[in-house]
Amino acid sequence: MRGARHDPVVDDALRVLGAVLLDEIDLLADRLTLQILQHESCYGELGLIDELRDASLRNLRRGVQVLAGTVPDGVDPVDSTRETGRTRARQGVPLEAVLHGYRLGGRLIWEALLTASRQRFDGAYDVALLDAAGYIWRTNDGSSAVLVDAYRQEESRMRGHDLSRRRAVLDGLLGGRGRDPGFVRDAAVVLGLPDTGPLLCAVGCVETAGHDPLHDPQETLAAQGIDSVWALRQGEMVGLVAARGRSAGEIGVLLEPSVVGRVGLSGLVEGLGMADAGYRMAQTAVRTLATAGLAVLDDRLPEALLADSPELLPRVLDSALGGLLGLPAADRKVLLDTLDALLTSGGSPTHAAQTLFCHRNTVIYRLRRIEAVTGRRIADPRDRLLLSLGVMAARARPPASGRA
Template structure:
């Protein structure tokens, strides 16, 4: 039968092209490649059948063609089911040819035919298994390479390399996004290896018509959102993200995603320690300014709240909470009393206490802006005397 391998190869190629829709649909396997693969695997199959029958004692590795086919088809992204189906077609062709040969020669008894069938299909199973092992190993390697390539593209995108048009085009192609936005970036605190949060958010955002792609980094999850409506995106994030997160403002193109990324990180940093919320930079601009100038923020704390640093902790927190509520309510004593759950006279006494300690005149509205910023800075900066 080995002398007929070229003839059998032609027949097998014809069957595969006729019966395997996957090979026709893929269109990635050149005709000479398919013919050579079929030829080599048919040759090995016949030799393995001979070895199973005890007629071939050669110790040569006869699974090399199956492994090579498995690796190559994985690299060509051919579905494994289609590749295994072609092996079964090859096994059926060899079985039919052997039966025809037996009929043309000396008659074979039932036991001999059963043995022959057992050898053929056992060999087909064994070679299919070897092919599948090689296919899966190559597939895992390809996934690892794809992940590394994707991670490299993401890092370049987040660090401004998309300002190079060639890189931007490559990133857009590989990440499946457009060159033009508008885009926003969201950064979430997640544990390493958490890929469920990104999947969940991708689905929820898609439900409201927002396309997104995600990349897990060592301690954060980064999402690139093709936003048409930032309010809709923020609503979805706040309903489905249960970790501290920051959302940037929008940028017009992929080339400016690095700007949006820095904004998202800055927005995330405005979330006070211990709080779980999604902060939009558009709503946290004063806090962002303070975080961008920590030395000035510290100077502002010292200038406006410094004397309070010497007040015992319990009283200090009461005074600061009262001052914060009073500023937030535009100086309303009644609203402040409701906010801090005390009598309005208590609020008045606390405000007088603050004036005595700091030397400030709280009726001077010019100082209110600095006081508000100083309070915000005290919440944002690393724990210190005001904590």
């Protein structure tokens, strides 16, 4: 960015006029600061007025040095620009406001060069400045590009840092550190969630890499005024949701449009300190699902009991359904569907027939077969409970291999 850029006349003009601007650089920095504050209120709101003036001085000085070809040896010509981009990103100043400030600075330098030529040298350098105009504005555009790149890199770095911190805090809560009040207070700040009040946990199974079980759940809930935080960890998509007066079932309804995989919701727990309990409940809920869908734990407690007792599953199946499981696959399916319909309809063959779209006598015949092969009577309350658990267990287990 130094050396001959034009003919000697243009280089001489920029060198001479640049020296004038450097003598007036403090005054120019004051003018630029006032112009930016008039257009961009965020600097005042963030308490950055003094810092803005210092940065304006540094950037104007370096910009004039670049144009005049007087950047000190060994100094990066865009060092102040790059630092401004990084600093503004950390301060939370919108990128549009920062770029506007740079445009104002570029215009101020151009106007100051023309003024110096006309007031100090009777317009002797006006023609040379016109020849240099393209270079001056390309230099300003180049500085703006450096600023944008530095700003975005710092934004990306901060996002990565914040993401790592949120993940570490979430891992701590799910691992049981919620019993430490100090950790819970810090976690609430980092996660943007209340440290007290009803909370629930969601767990979605990531079946295939790159395919999340929920699409944009945070945005979906935010549209309904519900705060949540989500993270991927160990093959799961985990969310903590501030209930804010909603039941688990109501939040499940709101999340339903986002669900594309197996997702479980815990019951309500009291605050971030109980997040680990909510996490375990949500894991149990998702284990009750064999296919994609959303399971609210409180709506599937019998299935959850079976899911959390895998060693009892074969015993429940054998005790409840007995010989029914040994039938050919087609017969087994028909009788299981019939048993399910009968249990759902309170044991009424008439209502079950309506559900199954068949004749009532057909259901009665199948019921006799079911009671014969299982040794259980659907009219007996204890047998009916065991048959219900058996159907749930049969639905939850994978298909038996080798059976047609």
